[in-house]
Amino acid sequence: MLRDITLGQYYQTDSVIHKLDPRVKLIATICFIISLFVVKSWVGYLAAAIFLAVMIKLSKVPFKYMVKGMKAIVFILLITVVFNLFLTPGEVLVSVWKLKITKEGLRIAVMMAVRLSFLIVGSSVMTLTTTPNSLTDAMEKLMKPLKILKVPVHEVAMMMSIALRFIPILLEETDKIMKAQIARGADFESGNLIKKAKAMVPLLVPLFISAFRRANDLAMAMEARCYRGGEHRTKMKPLKYAGRDRIAYGVLAAYFAVCIVIRIYL
Amino acid sequence: MSLILDHVDYVYGGDTALAVHALKDVELVIPDGQFIGLIGHTGSGKSTLVQHLNGLIKPTGGTIYFNGEDIHAQDYDKKKLRSKVGLVFQYPEHQLFEIDVFSDVCFGPKNLGLTKQETELRAYAALKQVGLEDEYFYQSPFDLSGGQKRRVAIAGVLAMKPEVLILDEPTAGLDPKGRDEILDQIAKLKEETGITVILVSHSMEDVAKYVERIIVMNQGSVLFDDVPKEVFQHFRKLEEVGLAAPQVTYIMQELREKGLPVRTDATTIVEAKQEILRVLGKSYT
Numbered sequence: 001m002l003r004d005i006t007l008g009q010y011y012q013t014d015s016v017i018h019k020l021d022p023r024v025k026l027i028a029t030i031c032f033i034i035s036l037f038v039v040k041s042w043v044g045y046l047a048a049a050i051f052l053a054v055m056i057k058l059s060k061v062p063f064k065y066m067v068k069g070m071k072a073i074v075f076i077l078l079i080t081v082v083f084n085l086f087l088t089p090g091e092v093l094v095s096v097w098k099l100k101i102t103k104e105g106l107r108i109a110v111m112m113a114v115r116l117s118f119l120i121v122g123s124s125v126m127t128l129t130t131t132p133n134s135l136t137d138a139m140e141k142l143m144k145p146l147k148i149l150k151v152p153v154h155e156v157a158m159m160m161s162i163a164l165r166f167i168p169i170l171l172e173e174t175d176k177i178m179k180a181q182i183a184r185g186a187d188f189e190s191g192n193l194i195k196k197a198k199a200m201v202p203l204l205v206p207l208f209i210s211a212f213r214r215a216n217d218l219a220m221a222m223e224a225r226c227y228r229g230g231e232h233r234t235k236m237k238p239l240k241y242a243g244r245d246r247i248a249y250g251v252l253a254a255y256f257a258v259c260i261v262i263r264i265y266l
Numbered sequence: 267m268s269l270i271l272d273h274v275d276y277v278y279g280g281d282t283a284l285a286v287h288a289l290k291d292v293e294l295v296i297p298d299g300q301f302i303g304l305i306g307h308t309g310s311g312k313s314t315l316v317q318h319l320n321g322l323i324k325p326t327g328g329t330i331y332f333n334g335e336d337i338h339a340q341d342y343d344k345k346k347l348r349s350k351v352g353l354v355f356q357y358p359e360h361q362l363f364e365i366d367v368f369s370d371v372c373f374g375p376k377n378l379g380l381t382k383q384e385t386e387l388r389a390y391a392a393l394k395q396v397g398l399e400d401e402y403f404y405q406s407p408f409d410l411s412g413g414q415k416r417r418v419a420i421a422g423v424l425a426m427k428p429e430v431l432i433l434d435e436p437t438a439g440l441d442p443k444g445r446d447e448i449l450d451q452i453a454k455l456k457e458e459t460g461i462t463v464i465l466v467s468h469s470m471e472d473v474a475k476y477v478e479r480i481i482v483m484n485q486g487s488v489l490f491d492d493v494p495k496e497v498f499q500h501f502r503k504l505e506e507v508g509l510a511a512p513q514v515t516y517i518m519q520e521l522r523e524k525g526l527p528v529r530t531d532a533t534t535i536v537e538a539k540q541e542i543l544r545v546l547g548k549s550y551t
Contacts, residue, residue, distance in 0.1 A: 180360075184348075
């Protein structure tokens with residue numbers, strides 16, 4: 001049940017997208033997300049959909065995996081759609097009791113839903129094709145200029161990669177503790193909201209303790225290996241752009257240009 | 267009153283390329299009151315198997331019966347099953363959460379809907395059964411030593427008064443002294459209450475001394491299921507699957523190869539000593 005969260009879960013396969021420099025994928029994802037907010041017409045969303053579909057096809061990751069990530073946001077999606085649907089003023093289409101569905105509301109609700117789903121699927125493409133480690137490598141490299149402003153870039157990147165690394169471990173741990181408590185007769189499913197929240201205590205306390213214990217162990221292990229952060233640290237696999245990365249940047253620029261053109265002229 | 271596994275199959279990972287066949291056509295009958303050792307190498311499916319026994323995992327094929335009832339039938343009360351089949355997970359001390367030892371042990375019986383008095387009586391009895399001294403009862407479980415924490419966690423399951431007690435690697439991460447203490451305590455408990463105990467382990471040495479039946483798992487199937495003496499006779503096969511017979515078996519085997527006509531089915535040091543003395547023509551004193 002908890003394994004449905006795809007964020008930070010790498011899908012191992014051999015594809016063009018997998019081979020791209022993580023910096024390209026990171027920038028492309030950011031650009032894609034921005035483009036979703038740049039376009040405002042159906043043509044624009046069509047362009048985004050085509051771009052996304054091509055990327056998914058190229059990544060060779062089964063579409064099922066992308067949809068799995070959607071499950072986590074179904075609730076947010078639902079709230080967004082409902083609020084937009086009923087609370088946008090404008091030309092009334094249907095009215096039930098005090099609730100009115102307007103033409104504008106319908107339009108915004110659908111757009112929001114499309115936007116949010118594309119956003120999640122788009123970032124899933126990145127996380128499914130890039131290992132968390134190379135992703136933070138890319139972040140570190142891209143944020144290097146911020147060092148002048150005394151931003152601890154390396155430390156931040158390190159924290160990110162540790163956090164990402166621990167997501168699957170903590171999920172597994174949650175699953176295990178949950179089972180252990182169910183074996184002791186705990187009930188996580190039935191009851192009202194308050195009862196359910198109370199039922200979480202036997203799960204959360206051990207989980208927090210285990211997270212702290214793991215953090216302690218990790219800190220100790222890092223210390224034992226004389227880890228001391230950013231300065232003069234070299235990489236085993238430094239990031240280098242290849243030909244395909246330049247092509248990818250070209251494709252990305254073209255897509256972004258199309259989006260801007262659509263925004264202005266359509 | 268028994269547990270029956272009928273052609274149980276379990277595949278996880280669904281229909282993807284990563285699918286793992288964790289259990290393959292497992293058939294077992296676990297009668298009341300037996301002391302069983304479930305042995306297998308890491309990844310042999312032993313942990314998956316025990317999670318089937320109290321309904322935490324639903325088999326992808328086959329049926330599990332407890333006292334003659336299919337545990338995955340529509341109207342079967344899973345909660346009751348879990349109180350009857352107590353499962354102590356690996357590193358059970360990781361599940362402790364209450365402010366003091368006593369309330370943590372009360373968690374199980376409380377979930378069964380028992381009265382406060384009954385709950386506390388059971389918790390007290392369970393803590394006594396695992397041999398924890400009174401002075402620890404109102405301490406935070408997190409202040410105890412590793413071995414003590416584990417006892418508390420085992421007591422937490424015992425307080426539900428299970429008919430079948432399953433312990434998944436109860437000695438993992440303990441020092442030899444802690445290990446012997448826990449195992450002795452379990453053996454004593456078994457003797458006093460007569461419940462069925464299933465001890466999951468990857469070490470023959472640990473279980474050989476205690477159990478009356480050994481089930482060896484390998485790659486999701488049952489490889490051997492017999493009394494310890496018979497299972498250890500297959501020590502070559504056991505080695506192939508990453509396990510080993512107790513050291514005594516090896517000594518007796520070598521003695522025989524070197525020409526001393528001893529029987530090779532001794533499982534404990536005492537038995538081996540008797541056998542050697544018998545062959546040497548001396549009586550055991």
